[in-house]
Amino acid sequence: MDAQTIIARRVAQELRPGNLVNLGIGIPTLVANFVPAGLNVFFQSENGLIGSGPIPEQGMRHPFLTDAGGRPISALPGAATFDSAMSFGLIRGGHVDITVLGGLQVDTAGHLANWMIPGKMVPGMGGAMDLVSGAKRVIIAMQHAAKGKSKIVVSCNLPLTSTRPVDLVVTDLAVIAFPGGKATLQETAPGISVAEVMAVTEAELAIPDKVPEMKF
């Protein structure tokens, strides 16, 4: 299993029947591919849709039915459309059960930086700040390290997305939660030891007595 598949499959296990879920771009988008049939989760696309479905086949696409990146999507039975004020009312108002977002850095306290690298990458925050401020549960799906540098850091030096800590981080090596505001190793990826995770993690992780492997 490649790194992205490990992350997406593990995140998919967090979804519960009836959840309203918002997936960010990148690895989070892949989560939809691993949702068990019949789980009945609703995916929100923040450009104004609940019930977004897979990319339709050629000839069945509609220019007015797209995801937040402008790519064609489909709408599942029971889908609903609405304007952007409503869409962000759903997000900010705590109606979205889970948001899955990419990350640049997450620190020991669970603070997330994921929207800019000063002087380098200035795309704008889009919906990320509202999602982290307002969703009931925030899950970060990202590689554990980028270019050999740990993305789980002592303290974020990139601009924060929100002061609200995230709930769970799923990487290709580990699952990390933040009970009592302290980064704590919950699981390791198949074949990865606790020592291996610690060796590539800048932040100090609390290590419980038993750390199970992810189960697929």
Add this chain to the structure above:
Amino acid sequence: MKSVSVEEAVALIPNGASIMVGGFMGVGTPERLLDELVRQRKSGLSLISNDAAVPAKGVGKLFDAAQVSRMIGTHIGLNPKAQQQMLSMQTDIDLIPQGTFAERIRAGGCGLGGVLTPTGVGTTVEEGKQRIDVNGKSYLLETALRADFALIHAFLADYLGNLAYALTARNFNPVMAMAADTVIVTADNIVPVGVIAPDHVVTPGPLVDYLVANG
């Protein structure tokens, strides 16, 4: 409500005007009005739009022709020209959270001075803004946003200017149609009064100043 040609509609917009443009990544954007803004070489525009779309699409066309001097939006990551114009200080681009963007426009259209949002508290977004605590929770005071013109795209418009939208092409169009001094609309289909049932009208006709005739 007055029916006009696309040339007449854009001729109403002076250089330097502030324009709200509906659409999300070019979906639900009044493309004909943007093409005409380019053709009439309107310059120094203050653009209020969710994103910069991509080159050659939606508001991206205004960046291709360097017609924007100022932009308020939420994301320009998919338009390299807009990023370039921001980094070279050619265009002053203010990037704000998307929910805040929607609510500031909604406030502008609804006669509110602004809104209180938790989004951005403790981040760089808070700089220069007033923090207000209500019942023990912190919020930022975000002020209302209005424009001289709103350029709107609907799926259906009837002869009185009642509007209905399609799927994700609705996005910011309904809130923007409330928040500008002059509202100009293009529609995929212009239909007789009554085709849009009262319950299905999203933007009521009296909000629309000009409906651009279809060719």
